[in-house]
Amino acid sequence: MTASYQVYPIGRIHKDDSGVRIEIEDAFQEALDGLDGFSHITVLYWFHQNDTAKKRGILKVRPRKDPTNPLTGVFATHSPCRPNLIAITHCRITAIDGNVIRIDEIDAYDQTPVIDIKAFIPMDRLAKESVRVPDWVNNRRKGGGAP
């Protein structure tokens, strides 16, 4: 049996009439110092609605829930069903007020647990390299799901 590691929520996503924001727990507010120097953040959140043995055991999916896409291993997709339910997305910061990071938008539900925030630093190395992706990535179906 392999060891496991513990991940704790450091805050939650909120979506309501007052906008989209990440509320960081008071205990971690100090960890935001200096974030106002950045325009964007990488947000790691937990697909908590999929935290069941069954969904964590799904190893192949049709990307974006499109039946015309090839059956693909979850590590070759951004599927929300995967062994460890970690999502990565990038957001533009619109304001930081104390323990609240206001953002432009995020592809996650209200109340989703956030597990890490990282300042976004452009990946200059990747910009210089040739990046190759399979056809399904660029053939977006209208109304399709996440990558």
Added chain:
Amino acid sequence: MTASYQVYPIGRIHKDDSGVRIEIEDAFQEALDGLDGFSHITVLYWFHQNDTAKKRGILKVRPRKDPTNPLTGVFATHSPCRPNLIAITHCRITAIDGNVIRIDEIDAYDQTPVIDIKAFIPMDRLAKESVRVPDWVNNRRKGGGAP
């Protein structure tokens, strides 16, 4: 007390005379199907050497261990000391042989536990937006640490 989530290693990083590679556990090999259509991967690994209450409690650091950099909240850095010890990096795939992903390089130690692999899909939205970072990001000291 907030709930916590369980993260399991899905493989390990290996660095030796035969090169740099990620060996995925046999149980998850199927989840690699289709990854050969991509040139790059996003690798999530666990800073297992810092998995102590003390290091997970560090909320501010001098970025890149450079004493001339401002004391900064860990969420505004890529510090390996942070509440949840998740690292994100991007690698170029050089070959995939069964459960082994050979990569060009990775900024992690031999035997580091890998917790997720995601196909790398370029972030076109970010390429079009103006990204702002503080001065310390571009002032790299010789021999300095990670971002």
